[in-house]
Amino acid sequence: MIIRLKVFIPVVLLLSLITLFILYRMDAWLKENLESSISLITKTKTDITSLKLSLVNSSLTIRKLEVASKSDEFKNSIEFEDIIFDFQTLPLLRKRVVVDNFSIKGVQWGTARKTSGKLPPEPIKKSEPSWISDLTDEAMDSLKKEMEEVPVGKLFEFRIPENPREIVESLQLKSLEAYKNTVIQGQNIRSGWDARLKDMRGMSEFETQINLVRNALQNVPSNPGEIVNRVKTVQTAMDFFQSEKKKAEAMVGDAKSxxxxxxxxxxxxxxxxxxDWQRLSEMVSLDQLNMNNFSRLLFGPEWINRAENILKYHKLLRQMMAKSSSKDDVQIRPRAKGRDIIFIAEKVQPSFVLAKSEFSVKGLEGGNRKNVNQYFELKVQDLNSSPKLYGKPTTVDFKAQFKEEKIAEAYLNMFWDYTKDIPKDSYKAGAERLNAADWPMGIPRLFPLKISKGFADTRSELEFTGEEMKWVNRIDFKAVDWDFSEVPNQGIIIPLLKDVFAKVKDFQLTLQLKRTGERLSLGIESDLDKLIQAGLSAAIEKRFHEFKDRMRKDLDARVSIAKKQAMAQLSAFQSEVENSVSDYVAKSTNYIQEANSAKESLERKAKEGVTSEVKKSLPKIKLPKF
Amino acid sequence: MFVVIKTVHSILKLLNSETSPWQIAAGVAFGFIVGLTPLTSLHNLILFLLVCLLRVNFSAFFISMAVFKIVGWLLDPVWDSFGYWLLVDLKPARSFWIEMTTGPLLPFFRFNNTVVMGSLSVALILFVPLFIGAALGIRVYRYRYRDRIRDSKLVKVLQATPLWGMYQKYEAAKARFGL
Incomplete structure (x- = not known):
């Protein structure tokens, strides 16, 4: 016979026993896996008191999940009482987990642990994985480098100078050169004019010509012919004056230009x-400290480190959720052996779905159910493992209220749309009355300024469209006290800053991280900058003012000789060239008028002479009386 | 070396035995599938049950599985490329693959994995030729070469080595203690 039941039956029995054993150990196996998975994310120990998977009731119940604190190994950062998942059984046959309901009962913070929550040290990784892409890594590196180059050292090195001459002499004065240049240019122009003035007929020629005119008017003869000769002489003088006037007028234009x-x-x-004065003033001002963006120095470096961590988590999420191949109809997921191909088709469903879950959790004080001091609400919609298959975006809304705690209220709204080729996701978070002392700030070792007391209300909006990113954080600090205890008390600025900061109690801060194309930019704005700048200026202004007066005098003294020469050049040109040319024109005009009147007088006399000559030459005829 | 001698001896012993060539050939063919494809795949459990249920020679099955496991491991990149071609590039088969990966229990067989699909397809295609080829090969060996190999100088030299003597003692001890 081809079939041998003697072997087959024991083998089937053995396999059945193995299956039963696996089912029996399933809870422990799941518990261990869950603990190690959460520990991998939190980097601290995670303990689950018990885990029960019931295929009959289609539920998974996790009892007491404790996540150890990073800062204190014998405390939990969070402890959940019961976590319950109700799932559908039939989809399990298709290797799918469809969760109908998910709820958490009771949450506590900072509870004591019986055992240490420290994990064994991890082997040091050689290189950090890229968080979005190589290009973005480069952009982030350049941002960090910029933060390192913030001139914090100047705060300690800044001094108010004492000798103004040293500063004036250290600067190459452009004005000195300019005045010297003025003198040289003036001299060149002047020498040209000297030659032109030389070429002009002298005043003696004018005098000779006007004397001829005046002589022509002396002892005027009665003979018209002689008078006409004198008129000709006057006309010649007039022509001379007019020609000279024209020349002089042309020279007036040139002189003016x-x-x-x-x-x-x-x-x-x-x-x-x-x-030069501006430059000297800048050398003796607070501008060199870059105080107009002091908040960038104060809040930038620490925040950029935190931001990088958050973006790394985001990248991890995207890798899990939005992984897609170049082919639209399939998704490809690399595995230890080969690749898993997930077909995008109507019939195919994601392997994990949590369609809708809405529940609230109460935080208990000291584990006492009567003392509720916190309240949490969580709404999850369309959470799934393959968004492209599922076809709907996922939303998670979380809200928390705290009584007599540091934080008054907090919310987190998440939206993931990984259903299309260009993934979109956005996150909105906010919290009121955060402890301002917890806000990351200062530059470790170099300028470790901290906030010791106060509150912060914060709102954060992070949006991703494909690889484009915009992240805006606005924080309103209230009633803050500053802690300068770790800042080295050097130079004159730091003590002044202490006084100025002591007066700043409320301020706002806006941090904006933007990725467009390959460029990543960080913008930090705060009214703290103006407050600090105004405070420092007021404190240091008087000392600067006195020094600047002395420096101005020194500068003026240094350029005074060259400046005087230049001004003298200008006035000499004005008085000598322009005036002499103007005099020339005026004199020509006067002489023309005098000659013209002489000419008219002579012409009149010539006319009278001619008339009397004509009268004399005519016979005396007696006319009849009528 | 000892293991090699033992394996060679087992193969020769099996070939020289009176076991039906078809049973040995079935062992080789089933071992071929299990060896070529990833061991932890669910289809291998079914194959193992089949091997237990049918009159398949266990020794041939395990020897074949061990040999083809090495071959399968070396050819992993080839299975990956071939599986990818079948699953992604071979469009006419797409609806069939979707059925094969979404039906009840079928997702546990991981037919959507490129290595599983590539290696299993090749193994199934070659299963029947290998089965018939192996059976015919054993027959030819028994009728034509068995006696010649038994009397060959190589076998006699091998049997004269100290290692062979040690192996014989080991086998005798095993038989004495009923192992």
Whole structure:
């Protein structure tokens, strides 16, 4: 016979026993796996008192889940009383977990542990995994580098100078050069004018010509012919004056334009003097401390480290949820052996689904059910393992209220849409009355400024569309006290800062991290900057003012000779060239008028002479009387 | 070395025995499938039950499984590529694969894994030829080569080595203690 039952039956029995053993050990196996999985994320020990999986009741009950604290190994950071999952049994045959209901009963914080919550040290990893992509890693590195280059050292090194001459001499004065240049240019223009003025007919020529005119008016003869000769002489003088006037008028235009040129150069030198003063003033100001963005220095480095961690978790989530291949109809997941192909089709369903769950948890004080001091609400919708198969986005809304705690109220809204090729997700979180002392700030070792007391109300919005990211955090600090105990008390700025910070109780801070294309930018704005700058300026202004007065005098003294020469050049040009050319024009005009009147007088006399000559030459005729 | 001698001896003993060639061939063919595909796959449990139920030679099954396990491990990248081609690139078979991966209990067989699919497909295609080939091969060996190999110089030299003597003593001891 082809079949041998003698072997088959014992083997089937053996396999059945193995199956029963597995089912019997399933709870322990699940418990261990769950503990190690949570520990992997929290990096502290996780303990579960008991775990019961019931296929008959389709439920999984976890009793007392404790997550140890990172800071205190004998305390739990959180402890859940009962966690219950109600799932469907039939989908299990299709290797799917469909959770109908999920609830948590009772939560406590900071409870004591019986055993240490420390995990054995992990082997040191050689390299950190990339958090979004190589390009973003580079962008994050450059941001961190920028944070390292923040001139915190200047706060300690800053001094108010004592010798103004040293500062003035250390600067290459542009104004000095400009004034010297003005003198040289003025001299060049002036020498050109000297030659032109030389080429002009002298005043003696004018005098000769006007004397001829005046002589023509002396002892005027009665003979019209002689008078006409004198008119000709006057006309010649007039032509001379008009021609000279035209020349002089042309020179007036040139002189004005040259004067304008010299004036422009002088103005430039004056501006250079102003710019030199500006530069000197900047050397003796708070601007060199970059106090206009002090909040960037104060809150940037620590926050960027925390932000990087959060973005790493986000990347992990995306890797799990939004993994997709270049082919649209399949998803490919790498496995230890080969790859699992998940077909995107109507018939295919995700292996894990939690369609809807809504529950609230009460936080108990000292484990006493009567003393409820916290209240939590959680709404989960369409949580699943393969969003593309499921086709609906996931939402998780969490709300917490605390009584007599540091935090008054907190919320977290998460939205994941990994159903399409470009994944989108957004997170909104907020908390009121956070302990301001817990807020990450300062630069370790270099400038470890902290907040010792106070509250912070915070709102955070993080949005991802594909690889684009925008993260805006707004924090309102209230009633804060500053802790300078670890900041080295050096230089003059730090003691002043202590006084200024002591007056700052309320301020707001906005941190914005944005990734566009390959660029990652961090913007930090705060009204703290203005408050600090105003406070420091007020404290140091008087000392700066006195020093600046002395420095101004020193600067003026240094450029005074060159400046005087330049101004003298300008006034000399004005008085000598422009005035002499103007005089020339005026004199020509006057002489033209004098010659013209002389000419008119002579012409009149010539006319009278001609008339009398004509009268004399005519016969005396007696006209009849009517 | 001892293990190699033992294995070779077992193979020769099996081939020279009076066991039906079909039973040995079935062992080789089933061992071929289990060896070639990932051991922990669910289909291997069914195959093992089949081997127990049917009159299949266990020695042939385990020897074949061990030999083809090495071959299968070496050819993992080939199974991965072939499985990927079958599951992703072979569009006409898509609806069949969807049925094979979504039906009740079927997801536990991990047919959507490229290595499982690649190696199992090749193993199933070659199962019948290997089964018939092995059976015919054993017959040919028994009729034509068995006596020649038994009387060959190589076997005699092998039997003259101290290692062979030690092995014989080991076998005798086993027989004496009923192991």
């Amino acid at each position: 040259d004067l304008q040129r010299i004036q422009t150069v002088v103005d430039g030198a004056n501006e250079a003097l102003q710019s």
